[in-house]
Amino acid sequence: MKDTTLSEAPFHAALADGPPGAVCVWLKAGQARIRVAWWRAGDRGTVLLLPGRTECVEKYGRAAGDLVARGFSVITIDWRGQGLADRALPDRMVGHVGDFDEYQQDMDAMLAAATEAGLPQPFYLMAHSMGGCIGLRALMRGLRIRAAVFSAPMWGIAMAAWLRPVASVVGALARPLGIAHRYAPTTGGQAYLATQPFQGNVLTTDPEMWDYMRRQVVEVPDLALGGPSIAWLKAALVECAALARMPAPPVPTICALGTAEKVVDVPPIHLRMAGWATGQLDLYPGAEHEIMMEGPAARARFFDRAASLYAANR
Structure with missing residues (x-):
């Protein structure tokens, strides 16, 4: 396999609760070893599903089931x-x-794996949160997909107004001071899902989907992740600012956003979609950050609209 090292990787199928037949492999991406999983179904094409920060392939087992169906x-x-x-x-x-x-x-290695595994074309994009930032950059680099669906994309970093100048100064000084590897201000080493109760969470209004996500990081702690490093925060701010200066790509797009969103910065999403000639902003009343992990009605609406967009752009 070109530019990849293909070998079987562990996959927690029971926790993923996805369709049968998952294939999970290790890939080499630059100097990093990454993991990808895929499910093969039908001939309508393949969705490149890009997770957000802290997430893992198991988290999207049910989403894979919705798409395979x-x-x-x-x-x-x-x-x-x-x-x-x-x-x-x-x-x-x-x-x-x-x-x-x-x-x-990582994106390039994933695309190479999808192509060389013979997953059916055309390819489509579905990207959540940080994956939305990575996916938008990939589109601007010329990623060849027919249509894209974003879920609460990280096109800006949500933080308190007082923290923005602090983050800027800390980010600038982090490397000279040797602290770029430390946790970003106000964050730490605890996984949100493992420590936060359902009541008052900022991810989903659906308790069953909350339990689904939580079980994964509690039962397999190696899947969990805490806060970002100072270097990550600086890199994210730089990337979001750079993307904001670029025009939207000519790709048919739906961007789903919950009206109760509290994780990513909302104004940059509205600004981007207002200027996306082939894009549509789709608001979900009362939904939190994880629209793919909301209740059955929201999930059905999200995947139905994604499937319709993809089908219209074969």
Whole structure:
């Protein structure tokens, strides 16, 4: 396999609760070993499903089931620094990269794996949160997909107003002071799902889907991740600012956003979609950050609309 090292990787099928027949492998992306999983179904094409920060392939088992039921194959990924992919620091709970370009190496390896595994074409994009940032950059680099669906994309970093100048100063000084590997301000080494009760959480309003996500990181702690490093935060701010200066790609797009969103910065999403000639902003009243992990009605609406967009752009 070109630019990849294909070998079987562990996959927690019971926790993923996805369709049968998952294939899970290790890939080499630059100097990092990453993990991808795919499900093959029908001939309607393949969805490149890009997770958010802290997430793993098992988290998207049910989403894969929703897409397979609609006739689409699915491939998803453990980005470097999370899930079972290589982690850069001795403290594995720190989410760390030095530059967001590193994620594009992962993206390229995933695309090569999908192609060489013979997953059915055309390819489509589905990207959540940080995956939405990585996916938008990939589109701007010329990723050849027919249509894209974003879920609460990280096109801006949500933080308190007082923290923005602090983050800027800390980010600038982190490397000279040798603290780029430390947790970003206000974050730490605890996994949100493992420590936060359902009541008051900022991810989903659905208790059953909350339990589904929580079981994964509690039963397999190696899948869990804590806060980002200072270097990650600086790199994310730089990438979001760079993307904001670029025009939207000419790709048919739906961007789903919950009206109760509290994790990513909302104004950049509205601004981007207002200027996306082939894009549509789709609001979900009362939904939190994880629209694919909301209740049955929201999930059905999300996957039905995604399938319709993909089918219209074969």
